[in-house]
Amino acid sequence: MSDAAATKENPAPGTGDLVVLRKVNKHFGDLHVLQDIDLTIARGEVVVVVGPSGGGKSTLCRAINRLETIDSGEIAIDGKPLPAEGRELAALRADVGMVFQSFNLFAHKTVLANVMLGQVKVRKKKKDVAEARARQLLDRVGVASQADKYPAQLSGGQQQRVAIARALAMDPKIMLFDEPTSALDPEMINEVLEVMRQLARDGMTMVVVTHEMGFARSAANRVVFMADGRIMEETTPDQFFSSPRSARAKDFLSKILHH
């Protein structure tokens, strides 16, 4: 791909582990969705998670900011173990930005209000300070002119970029993206990926679940291949795409690269 050079623009991960998962297990009834997951994400690192549908990728993301509880194991963010329910947990979630496949912008609030809400209610910023920051972020993701519209008036690509701005407004330590482009029309995928590439270049720590192999090659420091609730393979993008080790990964790649 033409943007292979971007890998080199991507700064080397900084020092220190930001997210550490140890022996994480989770069941949905009889289904063992996360099986002994060990994963460490360094500060500034961009990790792309790929794998067949139903493999547990979303559950992994949701476990990292505790939208989903885990049955056993440990998840620590910036050295602190995840607290149980309550205020402390809410504070932690604010440090972990999350971007969903279906955008989930607050439907009854304007674009600007979407990006301001968390700053005012969670970070306790003054309204004018929050608004200035919101406008700056909307400008950064290229939707400044849509600030006063409601989410339903925007295209999918615009909505997803607003969702990214909303997450960034919390000044998160890490951003989680769960298939951020899967619900988009093809012509809108790139505008969202470009915003994500820029974030990666700026040194944001990111976990990205995606099937966009071009993005994985150009922006990821590491690819994690997940299937049946396990991490099957963890390697550099080049290594993963040119010579995957596991049969599951080979099989998966042959399917995904065919279309």
Place this chain on the structure above:
Amino acid sequence: MFDFLEGYDLLGAFWTTVRLTVLSAVGALIWGTVLAAMRVSPVPLMRGFGTTYVNVVRNIPLTVIIVFTSLGLFQTLGVTLGARDFTTINFRLAVLGLTVYTAAFVCEALRSGINTVPVGQMEAARAIGLTFPQALGYIVLPQAFRSVVAPLANVLIALTKNTTVAAAIGVAEAAALMRVMIENEAQLILISAVFAFGFICLTLPAGLFLGWVSKKVSVKR
């Protein structure tokens, strides 16, 4: 033709009906919202309370509740709700009974409204660090309210008509006066028509207005 109206405080009676309706509506809206919040809360004890309350209260006839406020609360337990004279005591007891009863319906309307808000809204709210009560208050309930204006209008119309039950404990609202007039005057049909018209004057504009509001505030997705 309308001489039979002379000597009766028709406006005063309807004014009592309006006061009963408005005060009970405000009370029911607040208490019903609290109940709905309980019914969707992650705390099992609150959920249990909310569910039990709705299922019990919704299935008791309103007359029984209103009569209980007078016989049970006032005459047996001595609850006067801070009032001294019978008129005020009965009026307040009626507001209490109507609030308790109507709140169950407000709760159910709101809960169905909450169910129309996609789960992703709650998740996104929590993902930016809002606590559960904040997420409910800033994101879920405002959207739920917008989608239940029409059902809530039905609850309000039902409440307006239900205030007539307060006559059972001696509140001098419209229906109580109607009963007196029918006894004293030989104009059964006309009197009934006048009161029916009075109630329509109260409920129809409210219904139309709320129907308009409902369209105006609906959330586009």
